[in-house]
Amino acid sequence: MTVAHANPLDPGTTAPRMVARRRPPPPPLAAPTDRFLQLRHQTKNALQRIIQLIDTAPELTGSPELRGLSVMLQQRIMLTAQLSDALFGLTRAPGPFADRLSELCHGVRQLLGDPAADITLDVTVKTTCPASLEDTILRVAHELVGNAVTHGLHARLVGHIEVRLEAIENRLVLTVSDDGWGCGPRIPTGGGLSLVDMLAAPLGGDLRLRRIADRTVASLSVSR
Numbered sequence: 103m104t105v106a107h108a109n110p111l112d113p114g115t116t117a118p119r120m121v122a123r124r125r126p127p128p129p130p131l132a133a134p135t136d137r138f139l140q141l142r143h144q145t146k147n148a149l150q151r152i153i154q155l156i157d158t159a160p161e162l163t164g165s166p167e168l169r170g171l172s173v174m175l176q177q178r179i180m181l182t183a184q185l186s187d188a189l190f191g192l193t194r195a196p197g198p199f200a201d202r203l204s205e206l207c208h209g210v211r212q213l214l215g216d217p218a219a220d221i222t223l224d225v226t227v228k229t230t231c232p233a234s235l236e237d238t239i240l241r242v243a244h245e246l247v248g249n250a251v252t253h254g255l256h257a258r259l260v261g262h263i264e265v266r267l268e269a270i271e272n273r274l275v276l277t278v279s280d281d282g283w284g285c286g287p288r289i290p291t292g293g294g295l296s297l298v299d300m301l302a303a304p305l306g307g308d309l310r311l312r313r314i315a316d317r318t319v320a321s322l323s324v325s326r
Contacts, residue, residue, distance in 0.1 A: 184209045
């Protein structure tokens, strides 16, 4: 991964990017097995039952404050299921890729963000994502948007995140940018970016983290 602080008016200030050895992309995901279908069914039923128990528990309905806590718990459980569905189709069959990406990004913002903060998010898909890359793009988007919410916009009352997927020459480029605090001169360490590196490596992916004007820009570029 490359971390660079770029001046948009002077492209020469950007550090040279690091490109990993290229390998062939993985094959498309196989159809769900009977074991996974049973797991999907069991997980859906379990989550629905947990929500019902929370909704009817006398201990969580005794005051407006407790009722608010009950509603928040239900929302968090449903958001977790929404993210699992967008990533893996855990409780229902996955929909079209663009819908999954949008649901995923908005779900991460709602799940990890401060309810009192006004954090807006835009998702733009300007190209078709090859089926063999859908899983990787979704999983990387999950981590990059999560970083933007929990680190870039931490303790911010107002902020904006932009997610774009586009084709640039023969490359597929996922970009996640935010107008938060920014990144320091050192490469951030943590499970999220380490996972992104791991996902990108088999594809010869190029992961870059830059500060351009007032925005932190994280981008993943892979061969189509």
